[in-house]
Amino acid sequence: MAQILDGTDPRAIETAAAALRVGEVVAFPTETVYGLGADALNERAVAQVFAIKNRPRFDPLIVHLSDKEAVPQYAAVIDERAAALMERFWPGPLTLVLRKRPLIPDLVTAGLDTVALRVPAHPVALTLLRAVGRPIAAPSANPFGYVSPTTAVHVQEMLGDTIGLILDGGPCTVGVESTVCALTAADAMVLRPGGVTIEEIEAVIGPVTIAAALQSDGRSPGTLPRHYSPHVPLTLLAPGEPIPRPRKGERVGLLTLVPRPDVEEYVVVEALSKDGTLLEAAAHLFATLRRLDGLGLERVFVESVPEHGIGRAIMDRLRRAATRG
Secondary structure, three states: OOEEEEOOOHHHHHHHHHHHHOOOOEEEOOOOOOEEEEEOOOHHHHHHHHHHHOOOOOOOOEEEOOOHHHHHHOEOOOOHHHHHHHHHHOOOOEEEEEEEOOOOOOOOOOOOOEEEEEOOOOHHHHHHHHHHOOOEEOOEOOOOOEOOOOOHHHHHHHHOOOOOEEEEOOOOOOOOOOEEEEOOOOOOEEEEOOOOOHHHHHHHHOOOEEOOOOOOOOOOOOOOOOOOEOOOOEEEOOOOOOOOOOOOOOOEEEEEOOOOOOOOOOOEEEEOOOOOOHHHHHHHHHHHHHHHHOOOOOEEEEOOOOOOOOHHHHHHHHHHHHOOO
């Protein structure tokens, strides 16, 4: 079983850094979700990440850096838009897709000529990156396609038998993955909504194109039509759609944005936020889906949330989680 070490302990950081330097895989916290990290320049180490997650090799990984000054080593083109976004949002939950340099192995980038880069904001992640002195390629630390982990215990429950070390940095504060913005063409395109909102990006670089809902784009992880999915089937209600009543004898759950004391006949009702705050809802999303998945329910009905700000990212995750097949 994987050992969980306190990520604020310098000895734990050095243990994790030493493991990464020799090609081992380590789970660590970021502000978005917990990542499953390997030395991004060590193709054999990166291959372990794909094997542990059972991740298809056409799905690229995000390369995590300790600071924006490292970007020219790995990206061939850094235009004014990229520089402005890095200055405004790094460290933070924004990933930029740029033309890559040959130093990055093709396995990391799914054979594409682009690379996804970000500087995480979590202090444990940054301390680890500085201690390793290498870029870390890291997807979420869970089996491919399942609900992302937002605590060290989540990682241990899912991957504890396949990895040796998890750095504990507490619950993730953002709770959904980073926004992915591609800057490889004249029009900037948001491939995946996330912790930095569309509105915030446009305030820096002007209008951006937004990928269609459930559109898959090989330049970004997390864009397959079905992803972030619990085992229990989800039924996503349309905005304003009345909450249905379960049939007699059904074991059905309900996920709402705010508490709904008026709802009856559900086995369990979970609310993402006490008062409808979307930031709070995002931070609680994956942990709540995991709890519902452990109750032996036949189905979970899910209320839509307002689709603005980080609500776009919540709805993106819910649409993909509700897609079956």
